[in-house]
Amino acid sequence: MFTDHATIYVKGGDGGNGIVSYRREKYVPLGGPAGGDGGRGADVVFVVDEGLRTLIDFRYQRHFKAPQGEHGGTKNRHGAGAEDMLVKVPPGTLVKDRDTGVFLGDLTHHGDKLVVARGGRGGRGNTRFATATNKAPDMAEKGEPGEERWLELELRVLADVGLVGFPSVGKSTLLASVTRARPKVGAYHFTTLTPQLGVVEVPDGRSFVLADLPGLIEGAHEGLGLGHEFLRHVERTKVIVHVIDMAAVDGRDPVQDFHVIENELSTYDEALADRPRIVAANKMDLPDAQEGLEKFRAAFPDLEIFPISGATHQGLDAMLRRLADILDELPDIKATSVEDTDEQTHKVYRLEKVEPFTIRREGNEFIVESEELEKLVKMTNFQQFDAVKRFQRILKQKGIDDALRKRGAKDGDSIRIHDMVFDFVD
Template identity: 85%
Template sequence: MFTDHATIYVKGGDGGNGIVSYRREKYVPLGGPAGGDGGNGADVVLIVDEGLRTLVDFRYQRHFKATRGDHGGTKNRHGANAHDMIIKVPPGTLVKDVNSGVFLGDLTRHGDKLIVAHGGRGGRGNTRFATATNKAPDMAEKGEPGEERWIELELKVLADVGLVGFPSVGKSTLLAAVTRARPKVGAYHFTTLSPELGVVEVADGRSFVLADLPGLIEGAHEGHGLGHEFLRHVERTKVIVHVIDMASVDGRDPVEDFQIIENELSAYDEKLAERPRLIAANKMDLPDAQEGLQRFEEAYPELEVFRISGATHQGLDLLLQRIADVLDSLPAEDLEPVEDVEEETHKVYRLETIQPFVILHNGGQFIVESKELEKLVAMTNFEQFDAVKRFQRILKQKGVDDALRKRGAKSGDSIRIADMVFDFVD
């Protein structure tokens, strides 16, 4: 089964909690704070495994939650950091954030890594809150929640050469003839519904990866037929080989077929028109093929045409040698995979003004929205008196109290920050 799309949920591990602890040693009656920090939560990391070819595994597992860090210990012992969660993906995987649509990364080479959800920071133990005026703080932080998001994975096949052509022109037969790949071959349209890859070994020792891409139909750039499911994979190829049925077995016109496919490629991406291309004039072992070839060469005298037969292996060696020569002639920069995002000539960094919080009034309740304050709520242990005082102090320092008063909040009014609801005290 070939799968080139997947949407998965990832969550970094929460940080471990810091603890409240004090020195308990003989002859030390007033031992100071000794609560250790929690460990950091695990990151969720995508890593390329060249042995994978599809995203099919994500059809069965779509949720990935990393482990949290260990809690802090007594005697200032820090909790252990959690080990990263590794998710293996095939080469050619594009990663985007589902909600924002932001492009996160293009994983092309074996071993490439991308952190898609960061783990939370470990909470601080009470040792970290000791001050000159409070030498024995009775509070500690909870671990920071790990980052969570839905991400979209899209696979674009990485191949040196792509075979393009209408259904049933012999692409799968050609792939089977020149590689060890065994694609499904049948005498009906759309036998091939997904890309098939094979490694070609030329007689002189050179090799390259050849992809049999699903058949095109007119209007594919608008999504007709297999449409974009096919065209996204052509973007990655370095050389395009048109496989054309010169014998017109299905009654198709070779001259017209070539022009339709060229139009579809350029309509999808103008850059594909600049890609090197060769013509594999297939089925030359059949009686009517010579007439079709003659008309084709008269219509496109500038094209490089190779007379072949996938069924009888006629002319295949010459075609493969020429493909290898074209690949060798490409500049090094052209050998890189096509990027989905245009490169910027330079980046300009500007200071972003971050609004500290927003106050909404809904049904008699004041709602304070702020990522910073929501994180503060998640990391505060409200069962600890010192922690509650610290929370109140931070709200006052950030101007939340004054802003609530300006919005009309009075003593006893309900205030909500994240999942925490408390009464306002003026």
């Protein structure tokens, strides 16, 4: 089953906890702190595997949680960092943050890697908090939580040559005739609902990847029919082959069909208008095909047209050689990528003032919102007296106490930071 969309959840591994420990050696009654740091949590990393052709695996596993770092040990022993979680994806995978819509990466080549969720750093052991005034701190940090997010994955087929045309013009038959691919072939519209790939071996030893793309209909650029499900795959192809039914089996007009398809391609993406293309004048083994071909040649005298028959293999060798020649002439040209769009390459960065925290009131509760403070709450062990004192000191240094007073907070009012609720003391 071909799947080209998936929504998955990824979470980097949490950092290991630092620990509270002291040296316990004979004849050293006041050995001092000896708690080690926790290890770093693992990253979730996407890796391109050229052996994959679909996102089907993500239908059965949607959650990916990387392992946690090891906790710190006694005698200042640091916990080991966790090994990264490698998730294989097929070439041509686009990755976006589902909630923000931010583009994260376009994975196209075998071995390409993209970190999609970073692991948290390990918490510090009590050795790290020793000072001249507190030589034996009774506190340690918890590990930093790993990043977590929902991702939208989209697969755009990577092929050298793409077959485009209306439904039932013979694209699947042509693919089966020149490759070992065995697409479903039927005498009804939209037999092919998903892209089919095959490797073409030209008689002179050259080869390239050919894709049979689902049939177009007028209005596809607006999402009609298979619409964008089809057109986004065309963006990746280096050469376009228009497959035209010259016998007009369904009563279609070959000239009009070509105009419609060209309009759909250019309307969806102007860059497609400049993509190299040829015309495969198909079904030349049927009656009336020669007459249709002559009319088509008269309408488009500048086009490269190859009379062929996918069913009888007529004219295929000449067309395949020409496609191989075109590809040889385009060594440095690649198919359109998300990275090539103006949105990605022409960004304007502006310095924006970011508030360190915000305070809002809901009833008798004051809610302090800040990513930095939320992380501090998660990494603080409130069972440790020294840790609580440190937390209070940081709030004061950051101006939280003064800001709460200005908002009207009084003794005994509830203050919430993330999931931690405590009483305000003036």
